[in-house]
Amino acid sequence: MIPIRIAVLPGDGIGPEVITASLDVLRATEARLAGVRFELNFHAVGAGEYLKNGHPMPATTVAAFRQADAILLGAMGLPGVRWPNGVEMTPQIDIREQLDLYNGVRPIKLYHESHTPLKHYGGTGPAIDFVIVRENCEGLFSDRLTPRPPGREFETDTLTISRRGTTRICRAAFRLAQQRRRHVTLVDKANVLPSMAFFRQVFDAVAAEFPDVQTDRVYVDAMALFLVQRPHTFDVIVTENMFGDILSDLAAGLVGGMGMAPSADLGERHGVFQPSHGTAPTIAGKGIANPIATILSVALMLDWLGHVETRRGARLIETAVATVLANPSHRTADLGGNVSTAEITRLICEALP
Numbered sequence: 001m002i003p004i005r006i007a008v009l010p011g012d013g014i015g016p017e018v019i020t021a022s023l024d025v026l027r028a029t030e031a032r033l034a035g036v037r038f039e040l041n042f043h044a045v046g047a048g049e050y051l052k053n054g055h056p057m058p059a060t061t062v063a064a065f066r067q068a069d070a071i072l073l074g075a076m077g078l079p080g081v082r083w084p085n086g087v088e089m090t091p092q093i094d095i096r097e098q099l100d101l102y103n104g105v106r107p108i109k110l111y112h113e114s115h116t117p118l119k120h121y122g123g124t125g126p127a128i129d130f131v132i133v134r135e136n137c138e139g140l141f142s143d144r145l146t147p148r149p150p151g152r153e154f155e156t157d158t159l160t161i162s163r164r165g166t167t168r169i170c171r172a173a174f175r176l177a178q179q180r181r182r183h184v185t186l187v188d189k190a191n192v193l194p195s196m197a198f199f200r201q202v203f204d205a206v207a208a209e210f211p212d213v214q215t216d217r218v219y220v221d222a223m224a225l226f227l228v229q230r231p232h233t234f235d236v237i238v239t240e241n242m243f244g245d246i247l248s249d250l251a252a253g254l255v256g257g258m259g260m261a262p263s264a265d266l267g268e269r270h271g272v273f274q275p276s277h278g279t280a281p282t283i284a285g286k287g288i289a290n291p292i293a294t295i296l297s298v299a300l301m302l303d304w305l306g307h308v309e310t311r312r313g314a315r316l317i318e319t320a321v322a323t324v325l326a327n328p329s330h331r332t333a334d335l336g337g338n339v340s341t342a343e344i345t346r347l348i349c350e351a352l353p
């Protein structure tokens, strides 16, 4: 029996609800796997924890994460709960930097034609199935915690692109593409920003290491257009931190919204798995949140854990989600239905092969 230690961070808003749902699916999957046991350790983090104890994610809690085999996170942050200087707390970004989780993996997959606002996609039309690989530890977010002198008449944010950071994220994208349809699209703004021209140079050097993978290069503004016009033409997309943040939400909108978008933030040793959405405070506590993004994040976690059996577990979950969503009456409110969080979770557990 392999004990796998999972640090579980329910967080704020709908975080605890979608985590409860995903753990039901994890336990039901565990029962189908041979020789795998999950040991769950719960940690209080987020805006609620800040209000109670003065910090959204104390260093002692982060130290505990380092002992875990994987970290499963709901969502963190509440409207109006900010640091005394007025800046929003972003422990979910801080944790990426502290654990060096540079590789933000955002799979975008259309499960049913009724989930997309695009005509002719899904069903007998083209599939939407691509992954955004977002650089998580530098780019335009990296300088946000630098203290600024008060009372200035301007502010600047620095967009940092390093050779090391770009090389490792591009390699991660190419390795992922080798397991998929062998195509990587670089998204940048190399026509305007020197930092982005450098990103492209490093991308080109990495591309030469992977002659079996095809590439193309698209400016971020054009990419916003192409993702709406022809999303089926993309396989793996690699980009800078903030471009990845923005395009991930646009892409989620193509496949049913934030409730359908899982994510993994990966480093060499640690991995955090969470839905791409935030805490959705307006629907928190109502039992109507869509848990599928979190359930699919559990599948990403099982895949990344890398044992033959956990990988099999990931496939079981993906199959169960696809089976449930094939029936158009199985929809939570965000997808136009009236099935509750608990009910869709029960259906997915029952559909596990």
Ligand code: ATP
Pocket: 014, 018, 077, 257, 258, 259, 276, 277, 278, 279, 280, 281, 282, 283, 288, 289, 290, 291, 293, 334
């Ligand atoms: P953040 O700034 O952390 O991204 P946000 O409040 O701006 O948070 P989300 O919490 O992701 O953004 O919510 C965006 C929209 O999607 C909201 O209308 C929210 O209610 C909806 N939403 C997000 N997640 C879910 C979910 N799991 N189920 C149903 N609706 C959701």
